[in-house]
Amino acid sequence: MRQAIPFCVFAALAIAVQMITALTGTDYFLTQITMSGWYALVVMGLCMLMGYAGQISIGHAAFFAIGGYTAAVLTTMNLLPCKNGAFVKLLSGMGMTIAGTNSWGTDILYLSPWLSLIAAVLISVFTAWIIGIPVLRLKGHYLAMATLGFGTIIYRIALGTPLFGGADGLSDVPPFRLFAGLVIDGSRTHRLAGYYCAMAMILVVIVMLSNLVNSRAGRALRAIHGNEEAAQAMGIDTARYKLNLFVLSAVIAAIAGVFMTHYNGGIGPAEAGVMKSIRYVAIVAVGGMANLWGTLVAGMVLNFLSLRGYFGSFDDAVFGAVLILMMVFAPNGILVKRRKRQ
Amino acid sequence: MPLLEVKNLSKSFGGLHAVRDVSFAVEQGMIKGVIGPNGAGKTTLFNCIAGSLQPAAGSAVLFDGGPIHRLPPHAVARKGIARTFQTIKLFAHMTVLENVMVGCHLQSRGSLMAGMLKLPYTWKEERTVRAAALELLDKMGILSLADHDAAHLAFGQQRAVEFARALALKPRLLLLDEPASGLNIHETALVGGLIRRIRDSGVTVLIVEHDMSLIMSISDELMVLCFGQKIAEGKPRDIQRDPEVIRVYLGEESCSA
Numbered sequence: 001m002r003q004a005i006p007f008c009v010f011a012a013l014a015i016a017v018q019m020i021t022a023l024t025g026t027d028y029f030l031t032q033i034t035m036s037g038w039y040a041l042v043v044m045g046l047c048m049l050m051g052y053a054g055q056i057s058i059g060h061a062a063f064f065a066i067g068g069y070t071a072a073v074l075t076t077m078n079l080l081p082c083k084n085g086a087f088v089k090l091l092s093g094m095g096m097t098i099a100g101t102n103s104w105g106t107d108i109l110y111l112s113p114w115l116s117l118i119a120a121v122l123i124s125v126f127t128a129w130i131i132g133i134p135v136l137r138l139k140g141h142y143l144a145m146a147t148l149g150f151g152t153i154i155y156r157i158a159l160g161t162p163l164f165g166g167a168d169g170l171s172d173v174p175p176f177r178l179f180a181g182l183v184i185d186g187s188r189t190h191r192l193a194g195y196y197c198a199m200a201m202i203l204v205v206i207v208m209l210s211n212l213v214n215s216r217a218g219r220a221l222r223a224i225h226g227n228e229e230a231a232q233a234m235g236i237d238t239a240r241y242k243l244n245l246f247v248l249s250a251v252i253a254a255i256a257g258v259f260m261t262h263y264n265g266g267i268g269p270a271e272a273g274v275m276k277s278i279r280y281v282a283i284v285a286v287g288g289m290a291n292l293w294g295t296l297v298a299g300m301v302l303n304f305l306s307l308r309g310y311f312g313s314f315d316d317a318v319f320g321a322v323l324i325l326m327m328v329f330a331p332n333g334i335l336v337k338r339r340k341r342q
Numbered sequence: 343m344p345l346l347e348v349k350n351l352s353k354s355f356g357g358l359h360a361v362r363d364v365s366f367a368v369e370q371g372m373i374k375g376v377i378g379p380n381g382a383g384k385t386t387l388f389n390c391i392a393g394s395l396q397p398a399a400g401s402a403v404l405f406d407g408g409p410i411h412r413l414p415p416h417a418v419a420r421k422g423i424a425r426t427f428q429t430i431k432l433f434a435h436m437t438v439l440e441n442v443m444v445g446c447h448l449q450s451r452g453s454l455m456a457g458m459l460k461l462p463y464t465w466k467e468e469r470t471v472r473a474a475a476l477e478l479l480d481k482m483g484i485l486s487l488a489d490h491d492a493a494h495l496a497f498g499q500q501r502a503v504e505f506a507r508a509l510a511l512k513p514r515l516l517l518l519d520e521p522a523s524g525l526n527i528h529e530t531a532l533v534g535g536l537i538r539r540i541r542d543s544g545v546t547v548l549i550v551e552h553d554m555s556l557i558m559s560i561s562d563e564l565m566v567l568c569f570g571q572k573i574a575e576g577k578p579r580d581i582q583r584d585p586e587v588i589r590v591y592l593g594e595e596s597c598s599a
Contacts, residue, residue: 208458215457215464216450216471219436223444226433229394233427235419235448235511244454290435 006293007207014199018192030195031186032307033300034263037198040299041205041256043283044292045249048209050281051290052218053245054225055136056144058277059151063250065158065272066127067120067257072170072267073163074116076102079109091115102172113176117258124254125247132246136239139228151277158269169268176262184262194263201259202296205252209292221245222290275316282323285331345370345546346391346515347404351411353386353397360386361397362570368515373537373547375561375578377554379591383570384550385428388519391548392425393418405515420448424513426504428520428550432492438503439488442475445510449474478506482536498529505536509545516540518549522556534560554592558582566591 021027046060079088079097088109091097096112135146158164165171175185183190184197212218223231224238231238261267270276283302287295302319305311311318344367353361361383368374376384389395391403393415403411410418424445433441450471452464479485482502487495492503501521508516518537522530534556541547551557557564557578564581566574568591574584581587 211460212454212458215460216447216452216467217454217457219440219444220447222436222440223433226436227431229415230427230431230433231444232394232415233392233419233425234444234507235416236444237414237416241454248454 003210007203010206011199011203014196014203018195027191029308030191032304034191034195034198035260035307036300036303037195037202038256038260038263039280039303040202040296042253043280043287043295043299044202044205044209045252046280047284047287047289047292047295048212048221049245049249050284051288051295052213052225053221053242055242055246056140056281057147057246057249058144058274058281059131059147059149059154060249060253060280061272061274061276062151062154063124063128063253064257064260064276065154065267065269066124066250067254068261068267068271069158069164069170069257070120070123070254071113071116071258071261072173074111074119075113075174075262076170076172077110078102078106079111080107083109098174100174110174113174113258113262117176117255120254120258121251124250128247128250129243132243136242136246148274148277151272151274155269155272155274158272164269167269169266169271171266173261173265173267176259184259186263186265198259201255206292206296213292217241225290275319278323279316279319282319282326285326286322343407344368345406346548347402348387348391349402349404351387351390351397351401351403353383353390353395353401359570361390361567364567364570364572366565366572366575368546368548369563370546371541371544372562373541373549373560375557375564376548376550376567377552377557377564377581377591378567381569382567384567385519386570387567388425388517388548388550391418392423392517419511422512422514423517424508424511424515425517426501426508426519426521428523430497430500430504432500432503432507434491434493436492437489438479438484438492438495439472439475441492441503442478442506442510443471445478445507446471446474448511475506475510478510482506497524498526501525501529501533509540513545515546515548518547518551520550520552522551522553530556 017033018030021029042060042064046057049055049057082088088097091111096115097109098112099107099109102108131150135143135150138146159167175183175190177183178197182193182197184194220231220236220241223234223236224241228238257271283299284295286302287298306315346368349365351361351364352359364387376387378384386395390397390411393410393413397403397411401411402409405421405423410421433444450467452467456464476485476488479488482505484499484502487499492500495503522533525533530553537547537549537560549557561578564576564578565572566581566587573590574581574587582592
């Protein structure tokens with residue numbers, strides 16, 4: 001039961017923060033905390049990939065964007081003109097479409113966000129799979145460069161495709177009604193729902209990833225980091241393990257992208273940008289590389305400060321500087337867990 | 343039928359023939375030694391058997407009658423072949439116990455998903471694997487080091503962890519690449535006794551070693567490589583008297599020994 005303590009502390013802290021903001025009338029902070037939470041999901045997946053399995057990715061913003069854009073495209077597509085088509089009728093029959101009005105007051109019929117969430121997961125799995133098979137054969141600098149190349153491609157696609165709204169991105173993304181009262185959108189009335197949803201998802205992800213670290217598969221992944229040749233000699237199919245983890249971290253990023261897009265009501269190409277990918281890498285480095293809790297804290301704090309605008313116009317520069325300082329002074333991270341040594 | 347059969351194995355790097363047309367067999371339950379001067383191709387031969395290197399066309403490695411020379415390392419391990427490395431390759435940032443638990447990889451089956459969800463069947467599996475790893479550490483006399491970071495151990499202790507990790511695979515054939523290098527006389531003697539015990543427990547051993555007194559005393563059979571070619575094979579005492587082996591490798595003085 002001792003292992004459960006940090007998770008309980010996190011849950012208590014999440015509730016405490018919400019109550020403090022409510023009591024002090026600063027509940028507007030919750031919006032940025034919620035957004036930091038979605039970003040923290042991405043960095044926790046990346047922490048698993050980079051810190052534990054030793055596979056760097058400077059292209060993870062691409063998976064976040066794949067999730068976000070999938071959600072945005074599918075839920076802003078107006079199905080009214082083809083509502084008598086057999087396929088749309090079938091979807092409507094299954095309750096997989098939603099009728100509403102957009103911000104211009106036009107009646108629209110759009111796909112259920114649940115469906116677009118599933119689509120986002122499938123597309124991110126497929127993309128990570130296709131990219132991962134050739135790219136994960138590379139190591140170190142070469143892997144970094146290859147993932148950087150992948151991120152750049154996705155960014156250019158987001159920027160250059162009319163379907164994705166070009167430089168403006170996509171807006172008017174409808175709310176994601178999870179359950180009865182739990183709605184993910186940017187409105188003040190649903191701020192609490194969004195906040196607790198983000199915190200709950202962080203809790204689920206960190207519990208699952210912590211379990212993974214100390215499981216058979218987690219040991220195999222850490223062994224790959226420690227010495228790939230020796231890991232293979234133990235019978236570990238290193239290529240498969242690396243690919244599966246790459247796909248897993250991509251799916252986590254895509255799901256975060258979906259929720260962020262519904263929360264913000266839109267998404268722009270900056271989310272797919274290289275600067276975002278570098279930011280995620282910097283956060284994992286600050287968190288201590290192989291340290292899920294450190295990465296979570298670093299992700300929440302740095303993103304919160306960034307979103308509140310404390311870094312001003314030096315936003316990206318701050319993350320660049322953080323990365324340099326980390327590499328020079330503490331390549332193993334600041335929030336490093338002290339290993340037990342009897 | 344021999345447990346391991348190597349037929350016409352060749353491997354070259356660029357123009358260099360590291361191993362040239364080597365054939366030999368390892369019978370079940372024996373300790374077979376491979377000796378030869380530096381650069382004779384011993385480690386290359388090992389890597390070809392273990393799957394880390396792809397031997398040249400026309401080469402064949404048969405394990406238990408089946409070909410394994412096209413298999414990747416992890417598939418070779420799955421067949422029941424474990425190995426240690428000339429330069430110790432432990433998993434850094436993992437404890438000694440975890441290192442040996444990784445050796446139990448093939449004795450368990452918990453997937454990535456099962457690990458994340460901590461499915462009930464993995465609980466029992468974890469306990470079994472942990473117990474097996476602790477037992478091996480106990481056998482190697484390093485149980486007290488279980489929670490230490492593997493990278494921070496003394497050299498001889500690291501060797502012991504590597505042995506325990508390889509044995510955790512429950513191999514039928516164990517490949518040992520210079521297990522005594524860097525060890526003192528006392529530790530070398532311990533390793534000799536350990537290898538004999540491993541053989542007596544039913545594991546076949548193929549060993550590359552430079553320590554002549556060790557390999558001559560433990561090997562049931564020896565093979566001598568020189569410039570990638572087999573120049574002699576037989577009982578240790580016959581090898582010690584072989585004029586060709588004395589000329590290229592052992593030197594005159596060890597002849598009188």
